[in-house]
Amino acid sequence: MNKRQLGKNGPEITEIGLGAWAIGGSWAWGWGEQEDTASLDTIAAALDAGINWIDTAPVYGLGHSEEVVGKAVKGRRHNVIVATKCGLRWDERRRITNNLHPASIRKECEDSLRRLQTDYIDLYQIHWPHKNIPVEESWGQMTRLVEEGKVRYIGVSNFNIDLLERCQAIQHIDSLQPPYSLVERKLETELLPWCRENETGIIVYSPLQSGLLTGKFSRDFLEDLPEDDWRKKNGNATFREPLFSAVLDFVDGLRPIAAGYEKTVAQLAIAWTLMQAGVSSAIVGARKTEQIKQNAGGADWQISDKDMEKIEQRYQETVGVVSQR
Numbered sequence: 001m002n003k004r005q006l007g008k009n010g011p012e013i014t015e016i017g018l019g020a021w022a023i024g025g026s027w028a029w030g031w032g033e034q035e036d037t038a039s040l041d042t043i044a045a046a047l048d049a050g051i052n053w054i055d056t057a058p059v060y061g062l063g064h065s066e067e068v069v070g071k072a073v074k075g076r077r078h079n080v081i082v083a084t085k086c087g088l089r090w091d092e093r094r095r096i097t098n099n100l101h102p103a104s105i106r107k108e109c110e111d112s113l114r115r116l117q118t119d120y121i122d123l124y125q126i127h128w129p130h131k132n133i134p135v136e137e138s139w140g141q142m143t144r145l146v147e148e149g150k151v152r153y154i155g156v157s158n159f160n161i162d163l164l165e166r167c168q169a170i171q172h173i174d175s176l177q178p179p180y181s182l183v184e185r186k187l188e189t190e191l192l193p194w195c196r197e198n199e200t201g202i203i204v205y206s207p208l209q210s211g212l213l214t215g216k217f218s219r220d221f222l223e224d225l226p227e228d229d230w231r232k233k234n235g236n237a238t239f240r241e242p243l244f245s246a247v248l249d250f251v252d253g254l255r256p257i258a259a260g261y262e263k264t265v266a267q268l269a270i271a272w273t274l275m276q277a278g279v280s281s282a283i284v285g286a287r288k289t290e291q292i293k294q295n296a297g298g299a300d301w302q303i304s305d306k307d308m309e310k311i312e313q314r315y316q317e318t319v320g321v322v323s324q325r
């Protein structure tokens with residue numbers, strides 16, 4: 001699979017990275033039941049398909065996703081780029097809080113190293129910003145973890161321009177992890193130009209809009225999801241009306257365009273995110289081997305200008321109309 005350099009000095013990462021949120025299993029923001037055997041098979045299939053990096057976080061399954069990733073990469077650790085995060089902690093009652101105190105970041109890093117069964121993290125990211133703790137204190141701690149060799153590269157996720165500027169003034173930000181998909185385009189206005197100018201790599205999350213852009217969704221499919229699947233319980237606006245129906249309508253228009261390349265809608269949606277200059281890689285989630293095998297086909301090809309225009313037109317006629325209301 002094609003590789004792109006992550007920002008100015010980062011590692012060469014494949015156009016698709018495997019997202020390990022859903023393999024965390026059951027927790028407040030879980031995706032319903034998930035067997036570890038299926039998760040381990042999925043990670044193995046991702047690596048066999050040429051994917052060279054995995055994105056996880058301590059909070060995914062309250063430690064469980066990291067443990068599964070650690071088990072999966074044991075024996076081939078040096079061939080896999082492992083990215084994880086810090087900033088979301090949980091207590092004995094499984095309540096999640098945001099904490100970016102320097103001491104907390106250090107503790108989280110040690111815990112992640114243990115769960116991942118490794119002595120270094122390739123890419124360590126601040127998961128979400130904190131309202132009260134000055135970002136300089138948190139970012140300063142991230143830089144010390146690099147100096148100590150516990151972490152190779154550092155990045156942030158869900159940050160705005162002000163926070164990016166403040167971190168960049170202390171030490172170069174290797175990567176930004178924002179949401180980006182055919183129906184989630186906020187990245188394009190300010191963050192993308194900022195990252196291009198500052199040579200910060202961009203690894204986009206939820207390129208399939210958490211499954212909505214795979215072509216398998218319908219009203220019945222959403223309603224039949226398990227009660228503990230976050231998309232049913234507290235899915236974002238795209239899982240609620242009026243956007244939900246508009247996205248389904250949009251997806252219907254994508255089917256013939258994808259078919260023209262002998263690709264699936266999911267592969268088209270992934271390839272679309274990779275068309276944007278400045279995007280280093282798309283983090284695609286998968287819970288089954290067949291999903292990741294299919295998703296790997298989202299890399300290594302391009303959508304023609306003409307079809308990019310067709311996609312845009314269809315977007316404006318469906319999702320665009322609803323978003324502007």
Ligand SMILES: NC(=O)c1ccc[n+]([C@@H]2O[C@H](COP(=O)([O-])OP(=O)(O)OC[C@H]3O[C@@H](n4cnc5c(N)ncnc54)[C@H](OP(=O)(O)O)[C@@H]3O)[C@@H](O)[C@H]2O)c1
Nearest residue numbers: 019020021022157205206207208209210211214284285291
């Ligand atoms: N930094 C952050 O705040 C943040 C936030 C969100 C995500 N992320 C990262 O980004 C990764 C990807 O995001 P995501 O998991 O939200 O969404 P995604 O990649 O947009 O969608 C992944 C989900 O879609 C379904 N799916 C995947 N491939 C499919 C296929 N070929 N056919 C049918 N269904 C398919 C699977 O769920 P079902 O089978 O259950 O439908 C899978 O879990 C996460 O794992 C995480 O690493 C980070």
